[in-house]
Amino acid sequence: MNMIYVVGIGPGKESAMTAEARQAMEASDVIIGYSKYVELVRPYFSDKAYLDTGMRKEADRCRMAFEQASSGKTVSLVCSGDAGIYGMAGLIYELSPSWPETEIVVVPGITAAISGGACLGAPIGHDFAVISLSDLLTPWDLIEKRLKYAAMGDFNIALYNPSSHKRHDYLQKACDILLTVHSGDLICGYVQNIGREGEKAVVLTLSELRNTQVDMFTTVFIGSTRTKVIGGKMVTPRGYRDV
Amino acid sequence: MNMIYVVGIGPGKESAMTAEARQAMEASDVIIGYSKYVELVRPYFSDKAYLDTGMRKEADRCRMAFEQASSGKTVSLVCSGDAGIYGMAGLIYELSPSWPETEIVVVPGITAAISGGACLGAPIGHDFAVISLSDLLTPWDLIEKRLKYAAMGDFNIALYNPSSHKRHDYLQKACDILLTVHSGDLICGYVQNIGREGEKAVVLTLSELRNTQVDMFTTVFIGSTRTKVIGGKMVTPRGYRDV
Numbered sequence A, B: 001m002n003m004i005y006v007v008g009i010g011p012g013k014e015s016a017m018t019a020e021a022r023q024a025m026e027a028s029d030v031i032i033g034y035s036k037y038v039e040l041v042r043p044y045f046s047d048k049a050y051l052d053t054g055m056r057k058e059a060d061r062c063r064m065a066f067e068q069a070s071s072g073k074t075v076s077l078v079c080s081g082d083a084g085i086y087g088m089a090g091l092i093y094e095l096s097p098s099w100p101e102t103e104i105v106v107v108p109g110i111t112a113a114i115s116g117g118a119c120l121g122a123p124i125g126h127d128f129a130v131i132s133l134s135d136l137l138t139p140w141d142l143i144e145k146r147l148k149y150a151a152m153g154d155f156n157i158a159l160y161n162p163s164s165h166k167r168h169d170y171l172q173k174a175c176d177i178l179l180t181v182h183s184g185d186l187i188c189g190y191v192q193n194i195g196r197e198g199e200k201a202v203v204l205t206l207s208e209l210r211n212t213q214v215d216m217f218t219t220v221f222i223g224s225t226r227t228k229v230i231g232g233k234m235v236t237p238r239g240y241r242d243v
Helices: A019-026 A035-044 A058-070 A089-098 A112-120 A140-152 A170-178 A206-210 B019-026 B035-044 B058-070 B089-098 B112-120 B140-152 B170-178 B206-210
Strands: A002-008 A030-034 A049-053 A074-079 A102-107 A128-132 A156-160 A187-192 A200-205 A218-222 A228-230 A233-235 B002-008 B030-034 B049-053 B074-079 B102-107 B128-132 B156-160 B187-192 B200-205 B218-222 B228-230 B233-235
Touching: A002 A019, A002 A058, A002 A089, A019 A035, A019 A074, A019 A102, A030 A035, A030 A058, A035 A049, A035 A074, A049 A058, A058 A074, A058 A089, A058 A102, A089 A102, A089 B228, A089 B233, A102 B112, A112 A156, A112 A187, A112 A200, A112 A218, A112 B102, A128 A140, A140 A156, A140 A170, A140 B140, A156 A170, A170 A206, A187 A206, A187 A233, A200 A206, A206 A218, A228 B089, A233 B089, B002 B019, B002 B058, B002 B089, B019 B035, B019 B074, B019 B102, B030 B035, B030 B058, B035 B049, B035 B074, B049 B058, B058 B074, B058 B089, B058 B102, B089 B102, B112 B156, B112 B187, B112 B200, B112 B218, B128 B140, B140 B156, B140 B170, B156 B170, B170 B206, B187 B206, B187 B233, B200 B206, B206 B218
Parallel strands: A002 A074, A002 A102, A030 A049, A030 A074, A128 A156, B002 B074, B002 B102, B030 B049, B030 B074, B128 B156
Antiparallel strands: A128 B128, A156 A218, A187 A200, A187 A218, A228 A233, B156 B218, B187 B200, B187 B218, B228 B233
16 A cells, blocks of 8 residues: 655654654655755654655645655655644645545644643643744735634634744734734743754743744744743643632 | 653553653653543553542642652653643642742643544644633633634634533534534534544534534534545645645
8 A cells, every 4th residue: 555654743853753653754665854854853764765845845745755655655744743733734635636546644743832832831721722924825814813813712822933034023913913902911932943952932921022033943822811920931720710 | 859740641542652751751750640541651651659530630639749749759740632731731830839849841742633633634734723612610601702713713623622421512502603603514523532442533514513412532623614525534724825
């Protein structure tokens, strides 16, 4: 059977991979991914063939995976974080009708809302939303709408892709929308280089976040009105009753 | 140093645990948790001491962890799924000011939105919200508000705790709220017994979901207007442009 594993490798360090993710890569002949992610796993599976592509070549990468699988090879298509959340699993399924003989297995991984959350404390301990600020594939007005409704619902929010070279002011714009609903004192946080060298977690207010420049390797956390700072950690209680 | 690891063990099967979670439990003298979760890890770490409590005894479990740590033992407090998302990490931090000498490390795990998502295909491939339908610790009117705003923002939604003995009609009530915003044809899904014996994934419409009775071991997925069914899988594309 032709086989593609779509593998979430987590934040990058080996200890944050699941056994299932390791086993999928070990069972594969070829590992395919965005060049940066391929470099993260190559040290652990040095005997595999590797194929990589640059950013924004997601559909090419998926077709490459189907072609390799069709030639009889077992393939792991690797994604940072989870395989499903802004990952390649959806795209693989979208292209799958052209390759009906290929079996697809999605192997979940630790997404940045979870790995970054653990660095900050417990920022998403209750109902939460995950929103990407990248408008490469999503209209900006829909992103704005989601920010507003998530704030109105008093959700904790994890913001992915908060910045890039071309979008250096997107986090600021997002904070301005959140500030139409929330007070500037709302507890927020961000984590840079999760699970990698240079990992850094910062807790700050929404007003302070609005005036902070973060890079593209950052995940941002917006509190709910219940979120507090305890011993320097960002903590959202899991309920609305006192301990 | 007194040490508590708050460990997300994922859905339960060993292969879905991270290496970090395994290492934390291996390094521990005592493993503490809700009795059901303790039973899931006991076979893999048979030489440890175990302490368990029943449901709704979360604060007792945390105090037990601090007491054991204070007596010089290294403790793993285990949570199903992730340690932060509706987990014990928040509660441990809330109680931590009374036990200042104890170090706390949160070890993330695969939450049901991710593990269940992999079973269904790619249901949360784009912006999403996670909402618990349990009103034990959250007022029902806030849950209703969040359901409404999540639907208005066209988020994918993962619903946790969709049912219990006392709340057999909560999923139905939630669907009725979603149906004030979405059409009955919206693609939805649910997964039972994720990663355990009897795992079952079902794709259906919102109207059909409204008339379905699920049990407490179920995670429910609500599509966005972009979600589709491809080869029996529930798939939300990661962008708003065609492949």
